[in-house]
Amino acid sequence: MVTLSSLMRPLASQLHRQLARHAGSHRITPRRGCNLTACSSKFVLSHVHPMWQGPLAVPGGDRQSPIDIVVRKSVFDSQLRPLVTDYDPETCQQIWNNGYSFLVEYDDTTDKSTLKGGPLQDKFRLCQFHFHWGESNAWGSEHTVDKRLFPAELHLVHWNSEKYSLFEEAVMEDNGLAVIGVFLKVGKRNEGLQKLVDALPAIRHKDSVIEFTKFDPACLLPVNTDDYWTYHGSLTTPPLTESVTWIVMKQHIEVSHDQLAVFRSLLFTSAEEEVQKSMVNNFRVQQPLRGRTVRSSFTPFLQEAPSAEANKHAH
Numbered sequence: 001m002v003t004l005s006s007l008m009r010p011l012a013s014q015l016h017r018q019l020a021r022h023a024g025s026h027r028i029t030p031r032r033g034c035n036l037t038a039c040s041s042k043f044v045l046s047h048v049h050p051m052w053q054g055p056l057a058v059p060g061g062d063r064q065s066p067i068d069i070v071v072r073k074s075v076f077d078s079q080l081r082p083l084v085t086d087y088d089p090e091t092c093q094q095i096w097n098n099g100y101s102f103l104v105e106y107d108d109t110t111d112k113s114t115l116k117g118g119p120l121q122d123k124f125r126l127c128q129f130h131f132h133w134g135e136s137n138a139w140g141s142e143h144t145v146d147k148r149l150f151p152a153e154l155h156l157v158h159w160n161s162e163k164y165s166l167f168e169e170a171v172m173e174d175n176g177l178a179v180i181g182v183f184l185k186v187g188k189r190n191e192g193l194q195k196l197v198d199a200l201p202a203i204r205h206k207d208s209v210i211e212f213t214k215f216d217p218a219c220l221l222p223v224n225t226d227d228y229w230t231y232h233g234s235l236t237t238p239p240l241t242e243s244v245t246w247i248v249m250k251q252h253i254e255v256s257h258d259q260l261a262v263f264r265s266l267l268f269t270s271a272e273e274e275v276q277k278s279m280v281n282n283f284r285v286q287q288p289l290r291g292r293t294v295r296s297s298f299t300p301f302l303q304e305a306p307s308a309e310a311n312k313h314a315h
């Protein structure tokens, strides 16, 4: 079992801030049932990573993530605006293998890389992004769309810098975080991602950190960021706080099989550990919706009305 103290010892003081930010990710957490056939039968996360082992220690709430997005039950909301991302690549600082994923971390002491618009009333600051992925291309994403699994999912994590002064404060509070989720599909090589992929072998082991600069996360967003689903949920790693406005992109991005293979070459384990474990299947099992509404910024009905569109352009 990974404990907080064992995690803290090998880390340099420069990591103190990041550690405080992510210390909760090693607490004992509940095991929850999975409502997806795919993950209930084949693989259960508790066998995969120590993070998901241990007794039920955290009370479960009614707004947990991830979820399956049922398209026909999502509700179109015409009030949902386009997302406005304003990222400064100069705020990119480092990549950290935290033993569960790799985090590309940004300087969030000022409002230089921000997200607003969409379902959000306030301005949110980018602090890090990371991915979740499977051991095969058949699964790996945390969210699903009509139970469709994707091989990986990107999470861009932002915190509300209008209401709170630190990530650590925002993470515990309502309306504290906004996370953009982007599905990854296997296809052509993603040129924007390649600089990051090239850096990953240097952080193969848990607790490795390297400097990583001038990376614009906007290159990982799909072309169309106007179409998304949004709902109120939680972090999918401990402390699992229900502080997240989720914004899940309808359009996926593509990565090559080789690029995903580099993700899978990372390790959950540190260099000192005898048995090395591949970093794969680092996603949480799905959670019940419990009466929540998933809103969509788009309506399939409007998109399927080309004649009305044509008329508009004719005038």
Ligand SMILES: [Zn+2]
Binding pocket: 130, 131, 132, 155, 236
């Ligand atoms: Zn995540």
